[in-house]
Amino acid sequence: MTYVALMREPTPAAQLVTSATSHMMLRLGDAARAVIGNALDSWSLTGRDLRVLSVAHGEGLSQRELGRLTGMDRTTMVAVVDKLERLGYAHRERDLADRRKYLVRLTDAGTKVVDEALDQLSKAEAEFLSPLNAAEQRQLNRLLARLYEKHDPACDPL
Amino acid sequence: MTYVALMREPTPAAQLVTSATSHMMLRLGDAARAVIGNALDSWSLTGRDLRVLSVAHGEGLSQRELGRLTGMDRTTMVAVVDKLERLGYAHRERDLADRRKYLVRLTDAGTKVVDEALDQLSKAEAEFLSPLNAAEQRQLNRLLARLYEKHDPACDPL
DNA sequence: TCCGATCATCAGCGGTGCTGACGATCATAG
DNA sequence: CTATGATCGTCAGCACCGCTGATGATCGGA
Numbered sequence: 001m002t003y004v005a006l007m008r009e010p011t012p013a014a015q016l017v018t019s020a021t022s023h024m025m026l027r028l029g030d031a032a033r034a035v036i037g038n039a040l041d042s043w044s045l046t047g048r049d050l051r052v053l054s055v056a057h058g059e060g061l062s063q064r065e066l067g068r069l070t071g072m073d074r075t076t077m078v079a080v081v082d083k084l085e086r087l088g089y090a091h092r093e094r095d096l097a098d099r100r101k102y103l104v105r106l107t108d109a110g111t112k113v114v115d116e117a118l119d120q121l122s123k124a125e126a127e128f129l130s131p132l133n134a135a136e137q138r139q140l141n142r143l144l145a146r147l148y149e150k151h152d153p154a155c156d157p158l
Numbered sequence: 159m160t161y162v163a164l165m166r167e168p169t170p171a172a173q174l175v176t177s178a179t180s181h182m183m184l185r186l187g188d189a190a191r192a193v194i195g196n197a198l199d200s201w202s203l204t205g206r207d208l209r210v211l212s213v214a215h216g217e218g219l220s221q222r223e224l225g226r227l228t229g230m231d232r233t234t235m236v237a238v239v240d241k242l243e244r245l246g247y248a249h250r251e252r253d254l255a256d257r258r259k260y261l262v263r264l265t266d267a268g269t270k271v272v273d274e275a276l277d278q279l280s281k282a283e284a285e286f287l288s289p290l291n292a293a294e295q296r297q298l299n300r301l302l303a304r305l306y307e308k309h310d311p312a313c314d315p316l
Numbered sequence: 317t318c319c320g321a322t323c324a325t326c327a328g329c330g331g332t333g334c335t336g337a338c339g340a341t342c343a344t345a346g
Numbered sequence: 347c348t349a350t351g352a353t354c355g356t357c358a359g360c361a362c363c364g365c366t367g368a369t370g371a372t373c374g375g376a
Contacts, residue, residue: 023194025183025190051181
């Protein structure tokens with residue numbers, strides 16, 4: 001069960017922690033964030049930004065709806081949309097039917113960027129997953145999806 | 159390939175992002191951190207703290223060595239050891255052979271806490287992974303370990 | 317003896333996510 | 347028509363995580 005190579009093994013306890021699934025998931029999550037952020041650097045986007053951008057693609061959604069779809073807090077969304085607006089990828093528009101809401105719409109630049117960035121993202125992901133072959137990657141995706149269903153922060157009481 | 163259930167699907171792009179393996183890994187990493195942190199709350203420990211604590215178990219290691227073993231930055235380790243010392247779980251001791259180093263040693267309380275906390279951690283992990291059966295959990299652990307080998311921040315040029 | 321490398325520390329920054337309060341707006345009940 | 351409660355966006359502030367770069371102490375070898 002010792003999957004992680006340690007240079008020394010003081011106690012079994014040390015191995016227990018570092019080979020724990022939850023531990024690896026935590027660290028790989030950070031690694032994934034780094035890889036994704038790096039891949040999207042050309043557009044000054046983080047994975048979070050692109051998530052919003054890709055979901056906002058199409059009709060105008062309120063910030064709240066964007067948050068629900070992407071698993072983001074209402075208050076976090078403010079900063080993200082601020083940034084997307086500042087970058088010229090999206091803009092706010094009052095919902096005339098409900099003046100509490102803003103409709104977030106992509107600009108032409110934003111629409112263009114989504115496609116480019118998603119393409120770049122999938123390349124980075126391929127690189128990230130390259131230690132596994134195609135069948136293993138599918139297997140991993142399937143297993144993670146099962147966990148994701150239960151643990152996704154986006155799965156709010158709608 | 160649509161594993162994640164969205165309440166609406168504006169465009170295929172949205173699904174592409176949220177069903178991406180790297181995206182789920184990122185989010186599940188955060189979820190794992192939350193679950194772990196919650197489980198260790200009774201001892202005021204984060205997963206990070208316990209990682210250090212369990213590795214320090216036994217002989218005294220320098221902060222640098224602890225960092226290499228747990229994949230933690232030198233500067234982050236300062237705060238962690240500070241906290242462990244404040245909680246009475248560990249203490250610093252000058253290495254007389256090399257006075258630049260501190261040897262981090264567990265106190266009796268610390269030794270006791272490691273066992274208890276590791277036990278609690280494994281229970282929390284079982285709960286976290288419960289959507290998968292035993293074989294699937296092993297499969298997931300194996301796949302993650304393969305990725306972890308390549309992406310572990312701990313794998314510094316030693 | 318001097319210089320480069322290592323160790324621990326500190327100040328500071330960026331990313332992520334949350335709570336709690338606020339005003340504006342809506343929808344509903346009276 | 348008005349009063350009440352809910353929703354939306356915003357902001358201030360906090361916590362966690364990880365990193366860079368500078369500093370002083372110490373070690374080791376030239």
